Amino acid sequence: MIEITIPKLGLTMEKATILEWHCRSGDQVKKEDTLLVIETEKITYEVVSPADGIVHPIVAEGTVCKVNEIVAYLAESQQEFEEITKRFPSPLVPEKEPPYKASESPRISHSQITAQGRIKASPLARAIARKHGIALETIRGSGPGGRIVKADVLEAIEQAGQERRFPVTERAKAVAETIPIKGARKAIFDNMWRSLSQSAQLTLHCDASAAAIIALRKQISELRKDVSYNAIFIKIVAVALRFHPAINASVDGNLIKVWKQINIGLAMEKEDSLIVPVIRGPDKKSIVEIEDEISALIEKARQNTLTPDDFANGTFTVSNLGFAGIDYFTPIIRPPESAILGIGRIVERPSVKYGQVVAEPRLGLSLTFDHRIIDGAPAARFLNTIRQLIEEPSLLLALAGEAEKI
Amino acid sequence: MKTRKHDLIVVGGGAGGTATALRAAQLGGKVALIEKNHLGGFCMNRGCIPFSHMAIASDYLHKISTLAREMGIEAGSPKLNLSVLNRRQDELIKGMREGIRGLLTKSSVNLISGDAQFVEPHTVIVAGQEFTAENIVIAIGSKWASPRFEGRFRDRVFDGDYVLSLRKVSETLLIYSDNPFSLQAAQFLARNGATVYLVTTKRRLLYWESKTISSRITKILREQGIHVLTGTSVASCANKRNGLEVTVVSNGKEKAIVVDKLIYMKKVADFEELGLDRIGLQADDYLKVNERMETSVRGVYAVGDVAAPEQLHYSHLASAGGLVAAQNCMGRTSYLDHRSLPRILYTTPQIACIGLSPKDAKARGYKILTGMAPLNMNPFGMIMFQVYGLIELIADKDYGEILGINMIGDEVCEMAGEAVLAIQLEATVDDLASALFPHPTLSESLSEAARDCLGATLYIPQSG
Numbered sequence: 001m002i003e004i005t006i007p008k009l010g011l012t013m014e015k016a017t018i019l020e021w022h023c024r025s026g027d028q029v030k031k032e033d034t035l036l037v038i039e040t041e042k043i044t045y046e047v048v049s050p051a052d053g054i055v056h057p058i059v060a061e062g063t064v065c066k067v068n069e070i071v072a073y074l075a076e077s078q079q080e081f082e083e084i085t086k087r088f089p090s091p092l093v094p095e096k097e098p099p100y101k102a103s104e105s106p107r108i109s110h111s112q113i114t115a116q117g118r119i120k121a122s123p124l125a126r127a128i129a130r131k132h133g134i135a136l137e138t139i140r141g142s143g144p145g146g147r148i149v150k151a152d153v154l155e156a157i158e159q160a161g162q163e164r165r166f167p168v169t170e171r172a173k174a175v176a177e178t179i180p181i182k183g184a185r186k187a188i189f190d191n192m193w194r195s196l197s198q199s200a201q202l203t204l205h206c207d208a209s210a211a212a213i214i215a216l217r218k219q220i221s222e223l224r225k226d227v228s229y230n231a232i233f234i235k236i237v238a239v240a241l242r243f244h245p246a247i248n249a250s251v252d253g254n255l256i257k258v259w260k261q262i263n264i265g266l267a268m269e270k271e272d273s274l275i276v277p278v279i280r281g282p283d284k285k286s287i288v289e290i291e292d293e294i295s296a297l298i299e300k301a302r303q304n305t306l307t308p309d310d311f312a313n314g315t316f317t318v319s320n321l322g323f324a325g326i327d328y329f330t331p332i333i334r335p336p337e338s339a340i341l342g343i344g345r346i347v348e349r350p351s352v353k354y355g356q357v358v359a360e361p362r363l364g365l366s367l368t369f370d371h372r373i374i375d376g377a378p379a380a381r382f383l384n385t386i387r388q389l390i391e392e393p394s395l396l397l398a399l400a401g402e403a404e405k406i
Numbered sequence: 407m408k409t410r411k412h413d414l415i416v417v418g419g420g421a422g423g424t425a426t427a428l429r430a431a432q433l434g435g436k437v438a439l440i441e442k443n444h445l446g447g448f449c450m451n452r453g454c455i456p457f458s459h460m461a462i463a464s465d466y467l468h469k470i471s472t473l474a475r476e477m478g479i480e481a482g483s484p485k486l487n488l489s490v491l492n493r494r495q496d497e498l499i500k501g502m503r504e505g506i507r508g509l510l511t512k513s514s515v516n517l518i519s520g521d522a523q524f525v526e527p528h529t530v531i532v533a534g535q536e537f538t539a540e541n542i543v544i545a546i547g548s549k550w551a552s553p554r555f556e557g558r559f560r561d562r563v564f565d566g567d568y569v570l571s572l573r574k575v576s577e578t579l580l581i582y583s584d585n586p587f588s589l590q591a592a593q594f595l596a597r598n599g600a601t602v603y604l605v606t607t608k609r610r611l612l613y614w615e616s617k618t619i620s621s622r623i624t625k626i627l628r629e630q631g632i633h634v635l636t637g638t639s640v641a642s643c644a645n646k647r648n649g650l651e652v653t654v655v656s657n658g659k660e661k662a663i664v665v666d667k668l669i670y671m672k673k674v675a676d677f678e679e680l681g682l683d684r685i686g687l688q689a690d691d692y693l694k695v696n697e698r699m700e701t702s703v704r705g706v707y708a709v710g711d712v713a714a715p716e717q718l719h720y721s722h723l724a725s726a727g728g729l730v731a732a733q734n735c736m737g738r739t740s741y742l743d744h745r746s747l748p749r750i751l752y753t754t755p756q757i758a759c760i761g762l763s764p765k766d767a768k769a770r771g772y773k774i775l776t777g778m779a780p781l782n783m784n785p786f787g788m789i790m791f792q793v794y795g796l797i798e799l800i801a802d803k804d805y806g807e808i809l810g811i812n813m814i815g816d817e818v819c820e821m822a823g824e825a826v827l828a829i830q831l832e833a834t835v836d837d838l839a840s841a842l843f844p845h846p847t848l849s850e851s852l853s854e855a856a857r858d859c860l861g862a863t864l865y866i867p868q869s870g
Binding site for chain 1 (some may be wrong): 804805806807831832833834836837
């Protein structure tokens, strides 16, 4: 008998949620078959079978488990399987839909929803609402005990006033697909909401000449190897943060914590979801070293082998939407960080030089910061430093050592 | 003269008045109820209760003398002893009246005996004593109208009360009526040996109900030997040596029928002594009210028979109206919903109609589906000799709303409650078609009628 447990995927990992079982009790599985998918706050991970055998899951989907907690047993024989099922008879109950909470929708008076989450409506009211594509949730019930009756639905239809002008199918909002919010999407969902609801975010925009970094990138390629613009941007941001340490900070209760290390997250797209692996100490690394780290993280992401440690302890984030043809945007801070830099595309724009209008490659910069702890002027100064470094990257050479000492 | 003040005065102690008074008292009102005669009103004393008692007796007699024999029960030749029947009837009614009095007393309703007359909209006078209230509910009900034919016909022409006090059933009787009670009376009298003419001015019996029901009951009455004359009116009466000669007119043709007695059954509201003119209320046959049971005079409400046409003289409508009136008088907002009004009749077989007839449904602009389930194809119906029994269901084509359920058959009055719930709770025809009805019962046919609406009967071969 082999115990299947929640693996520890990184130093910081303490627990994981069982997202989905890929097997049912009694299934014959092979070594390396995926048994279940778990998720931590940062990643989803497929747990594979360590051997051939008959599996018996004992923990339901949606359960939060501690690292090393047993979630299934793997039997070597049918006889052993039967013994296991006798010892752990609890069959798995499929995850139930969360009960509807009346308080979540202010439009509905409590009385027309039962404690079990059923909307009280007469069968006829339901039939009419269905035919007219009207959601019962949007109707107030006037029947006994708040029950929605025919008259209420007819009134709602009349109010909509569209009844005869458009056929039901055109007017109705029909669900084409229902996608559960879970896994990575759930993590993004929660983080974005938490970010905007818990901090005061302000975005500053400016643009910069990209001529110098284009040249720099070309020179590095010729000298050593191809590097991405992101590697250059991360180096520039890291050096700029050394001169503006107040940006490299977090709110912790009543305290502002300014971090010693600079760890910069780089937003990436992965299979319709957003991941932000972290490059550690880029202020102390060369652009080529940074590029190597980025490449390694992208490769791990492809192989699906990123661990929670790859996401941990960021202090600032860079999000580059240049590839998507965007100039400016308002990136959202990743808590507990306090700022994020959005980078736009490099594109030739008219620029005035020595009284002449000339074409010059330029790029847009958008800095979102938490106005609770960072004032507008210091944020603007930080953004200006970034611009200066982008326009004159040779300053990196001049300032790198100095920054080390700060 | 001292004036006594109340929150509410109810004039009339029948079904409507009692419900009004009890509900208003329940809501904390100080209530006076004025009744000039017996508590319980027409329903309890002269209508539903004695008539259904009489009808059930005649139904038992019919079953024992004919149907029971087919099951092998030998009961000789049973006869109905009218004096025993009437004694039981009087005892029943007396007990019920006492029950009502007890309820009203326990609710601290001030019971006042006497004739009430309006002084002004908030004041009535009873035997010289004035009573005032913010609101007054008129619930005086109805009575049998006196027959008015030219001439004097002592001991030959009667009103509806005649049927309830019979010692002996005459040989030939003519009932002249458009009232539903006339069907029960005709059956009762015919079962007890009389030759009965049932004359109605309307084109068919129960003319406001579904044609299906009306034609079935007409056929049943005729098979029982009752002469049903529809679209016929009584032109005159004349005393003859061999009896009363009644001249009836149908399609302009006169015909003379000689009978022992004529029973004229028409119900009218009884507001002559109420002094409605003093408060500026006009009434033809009955008082017009809105769905809050308000008359055109502020603070004056009317419920029950006094506020309904003759074919809607139902005590359950009166009490439902009473609840609405009481709630409105006590500061709540309440409306009477007619949709599920049941109309029942204790004929043999019984009749129960709820909601709309197919004709009324169409007149209201519904596109309808109609379903039928004959009770002679229902297993329990076969056991119960249901030759003519039938359930007709009318549903709206668009949403499957159940618009009407019309039933004829044994015990269908008891099934009326199911139909009321289905309509009141807005069940659709699909709900009824898939409802789990017990077997073997007649009620299974409700489900089958619903399935017929959907073109999917299980136990009845589909026509066409």
